[in-house]
Amino acid sequence: MAMKMVQIGAAGHYAYALPTAKKYGLALTGLCLTHPDDKMDRAKRELAEYGFCPRVYEDFREMLLSEMPDIAVVNSVMAENSEIAAFALEHGISVFCEKPVATEKASLLHLEETYHAAKRRYAGVRNLCFCGMFGIDYLPHFETAYRFVKAGGLGDIRLANAQKSYKMGRREPYYSNRALYGGTIPWVAIHAIEWVQRIGGLSPVAVTAYGSTACNAGNGTMEASTLCLFSCEGGRMASVSADVMRPGTAPTHDDDRLRLVGSDGVLEVRGGHVYVIDREGDRELPLVRPEHELFEEFLLEVMGEGTCRVRAEDAFSATRTALAARLSQDTEQTVWIR
Amino acid sequence: MAMKMVQIGAAGHYAYALPTAKKYGLALTGLCLTHPDDKMDRAKRELAEYGFCPRVYEDFREMLLSEMPDIAVVNSVMAENSEIAAFALEHGISVFCEKPVATEKASLLHLEETYHAAKRRYAGVRNLCFCGMFGIDYLPHFETAYRFVKAGGLGDIRLANAQKSYKMGRREPYYSNRALYGGTIPWVAIHAIEWVQRIGGLSPVAVTAYGSTACNAGNGTMEASTLCLFSCEGGRMASVSADVMRPGTAPTHDDDRLRLVGSDGVLEVRGGHVYVIDREGDRELPLVRPEHELFEEFLLEVMGEGTCRVRAEDAFSATRTALAARLSQDTEQTVWIR
Numbered sequence: 001m002a003m004k005m006v007q008i009g010a011a012g013h014y015a016y017a018l019p020t021a022k023k024y025g026l027a028l029t030g031l032c033l034t035h036p037d038d039k040m041d042r043a044k045r046e047l048a049e050y051g052f053c054p055r056v057y058e059d060f061r062e063m064l065l066s067e068m069p070d071i072a073v074v075n076s077v078m079a080e081n082s083e084i085a086a087f088a089l090e091h092g093i094s095v096f097c098e099k100p101v102a103t104e105k106a107s108l109l110h111l112e113e114t115y116h117a118a119k120r121r122y123a124g125v126r127n128l129c130f131c132g133m134f135g136i137d138y139l140p141h142f143e144t145a146y147r148f149v150k151a152g153g154l155g156d157i158r159l160a161n162a163q164k165s166y167k168m169g170r171r172e173p174y175y176s177n178r179a180l181y182g183g184t185i186p187w188v189a190i191h192a193i194e195w196v197q198r199i200g201g202l203s204p205v206a207v208t209a210y211g212s213t214a215c216n217a218g219n220g221t222m223e224a225s226t227l228c229l230f231s232c233e234g235g236r237m238a239s240v241s242a243d244v245m246r247p248g249t250a251p252t253h254d255d256d257r258l259r260l261v262g263s264d265g266v267l268e269v270r271g272g273h274v275y276v277i278d279r280e281g282d283r284e285l286p287l288v289r290p291e292h293e294l295f296e297e298f299l300l301e302v303m304g305e306g307t308c309r310v311r312a313e314d315a316f317s318a319t320r321t322a323l324a325a326r327l328s329q330d331t332e333q334t335v336w337i338r
Numbered sequence: 339m340a341m342k343m344v345q346i347g348a349a350g351h352y353a354y355a356l357p358t359a360k361k362y363g364l365a366l367t368g369l370c371l372t373h374p375d376d377k378m379d380r381a382k383r384e385l386a387e388y389g390f391c392p393r394v395y396e397d398f399r400e401m402l403l404s405e406m407p408d409i410a411v412v413n414s415v416m417a418e419n420s421e422i423a424a425f426a427l428e429h430g431i432s433v434f435c436e437k438p439v440a441t442e443k444a445s446l447l448h449l450e451e452t453y454h455a456a457k458r459r460y461a462g463v464r465n466l467c468f469c470g471m472f473g474i475d476y477l478p479h480f481e482t483a484y485r486f487v488k489a490g491g492l493g494d495i496r497l498a499n500a501q502k503s504y505k506m507g508r509r510e511p512y513y514s515n516r517a518l519y520g521g522t523i524p525w526v527a528i529h530a531i532e533w534v535q536r537i538g539g540l541s542p543v544a545v546t547a548y549g550s551t552a553c554n555a556g557n558g559t560m561e562a563s564t565l566c567l568f569s570c571e572g573g574r575m576a577s578v579s580a581d582v583m584r585p586g587t588a589p590t591h592d593d594d595r596l597r598l599v600g601s602d603g604v605l606e607v608r609g610g611h612v613y614v615i616d617r618e619g620d621r622e623l624p625l626v627r628p629e630h631e632l633f634e635e636f637l638l639e640v641m642g643e644g645t646c647r648v649r650a651e652d653a654f655s656a657t658r659t660a661l662a663a664r665l666s667q668d669t670e671q672t673v674w675i676r
Contacts, residue, residue, distance in 0.1 A: 156552070156553065158550060158552055158553055158562070158563045158581075158583065159563040159565065159579065159581055159583070161499070161501070161577075161579050163499070165599070165604070208546040208567055208672065210567070210569055210573075210575040212496060212573035212574070212575065214494070214496055214572075214573055214601075215494065215496055215601045224496070225496045225497040225574075225575060225599065226575075227497065227567060227575040227576070227577055228567075229546055229548070229565060229566075229567035229577070231548055234552075235548075235550035235551075235552055236550070236563075237548040237550065237563065237564075237565040238565070239499075239565055239567070239577045239579060241497065241499050241577060243496075243497055243599055245496065245497070245599050245600075245601075245604070246604065246615070247603055247604060247615045247616055247617065249615060249616070249617060249618070249619045249620060250604075250615045250620055251620050261503070261563065261581055261583050262583075263552075263553045263583075265585055266503070266583070266584065266585060266588075277584070277585045277587060277588045278585055278587070279585065279587060280587070281587045282587060282588055282589050333672075334546065334671075334672060
């Protein structure tokens with residue numbers, strides 16, 4: 001019997017899931033939007049392009065209990081995701097969740113506890129999984145960097161500089177309200193934080209961060225520029241710069257960068273390329289593609305046929321670090337990350 | 339009559355001064371080394387290549403009082419420079435000084451006070467000048483960035499990311515002793531700090547900084563990696579990453595970078611090039627060369643024929659900011675910059 005999937009919200013990267021869901025013959029049986037800013041027409045149209053005509057529900061709880069799917073794709077406005085995800089997990093439904101997976105520390109802790117408890121409860125029944133939508137990690141340049149680092153190519157990584165820079169574009173109204181989208185550090189900087197942690201292998205222990213709403217094109221409380229400094233375990237250190245000030249004329253929407261400085265070399269991801277300087281000299285690495293993209297790895301893990309490299313813990317950890325950074329921004333104090 | 343110049347110390351960038359001193363027919367009449375790590379033979383040989391055969395003194399005070407030159411080139415081990423420079427200024431001698439121009443806050447304050455008092459005292463007599471050796475600013479890429487920014491090309495600059503990365507190379511013994519060279523933030527990061535301040539126009543008000551001696555190739559207390567976060571006036575922000583971990587196989591000694599994110603565009607200095615994205619699109623700026631290099635501008639200012647763009651205040655300010663960052667590194671506290 002085909003695995004069943006439902007979708008809650010349409011504010012995020014649900015499109016990550018669609019081609020793979022189709023490829024694996026999943027049944028997308030339910031759709032529920034929980035926030036007025038979510039666009040039902042667009043969601044229905046995009047799902048239809050993959051042959052999915054889900055029943056539309058008014059209430060996500062009713063949908064989950066009625067459909068009892070294997071997987072819930074959760075991407076409402078960010079502030080709602082943790083509650084939705086926790087409810088699904090409690091009922092034994094694996095979750096593919098937009099980041100940040102929570103926008104408040106308490107809701108993150110609740111989500112983590114719920115995940116671990118549900119994971120134990122369903123242990124003999126199914127492989128209950130949780131995955132954050134860090135699909136950028138599966139782009140060839142980040143995959144190439146990941147493999148080089150994990151093969152030990154840089155030795156002891158002491159220093160990381162990471163950057164996310166987006167065009168502002170036209171933003172839905174909820175981006176003007178931090179209570180709904182979480183703020184620019186949990187929304188944008190979180191990717192760079194995740195690279196520092198998962199690719200660079202650094203473990204932040206304290207953070208000092210700044211953010212400013214200047215030049216935010218009228219988007220309410222949205223910070224257009226943010227900057228985080230992380231003290232990491234073992235005297236290592238990292239900076240994360242994130243902004244929404246990339247000019248509209250730029251050739252790409254985003255300018256993603258990661259620089260890792262290790263005892264045996266320096267690696268840089270820039271412009272979709274990976275550059276390394278080590279004892280073999282200064283060169284560009286040939287790009288490798290991951291065998292599976294993010295949702296496919298997640299799906300295979302749900303099916304018990306593999307392990308998703310972006311683990312539940314990676315999503316929790318990146319969110320925890322981002323929320324600590326936001327707290328530092330708000331309190332103008334260095335914040336310990338626990 | 340030819341202007342007279344003397345040199346004290348040979349640990350720094352005195353070579354900046356030599357071709358221009360020759361071109362303008364200056365008489366280099368005295369040389370005095372104040373620290374055992376300074377290499378007299380090399381200094382004499384390099385000076386001789388420009389036709390200078392100065393009298394060698396044992397004591398810099400005796401030399402300055404005896405020669406009474408127009409200009410003193412001061413570049414002993416960094417910790418000695420402020421005292422030497424202050425003595426020269428007190429006696430009406432203009433100073434071309436290695437950076438950091440002081441390695442302790444008290445000596446920086448003394449040097450600044452001495453400079454301002456001497457400037458007033460000699461006001462009717464001569465144009466007493468002080469210049470820090472920020473010669474990198476005169477490389478075409480930084481000159482190009484400077485002109486673009488000063489012409490208003492970026493609008494309101496909200497965010498800066500700057501980087502200095504050096505090869506370790508073979509370092510003289512005094513680099514193993516922070517009391518002598520000042521530490522990696524005042525020694526290396528200071529350049530990037532100066533770009534943020536002078537080119538970017540940002541005014542840091544607080545700093546949080548980290549440094550680590552790991553991977554320093556046996557150089558004692560030298561930090562091989564450092565990272566500074568600056569809160570700047572008006573909610574602006576800047577990061578400065580500085581390390582001495584650039585692999586020996588790299589094509590250049592240094593990897594200097596400056597990224598400025600403004601309301602009207604993003605500028606980046608990287609690899610000796612300047613890239614801009616603004617409403618005219620994504621492009622590389624044609625490089626412009628300054629009409630005069632640093633020492634020549636300084637010399638012209640001494641002669642009353644111009645103004646050096648790297649002002650005394652720029653050197654004091656970059657040093658003040660760097661010393662505040664070092665204090666943050668040492669105390670593990672955010673430090674206000676005053």
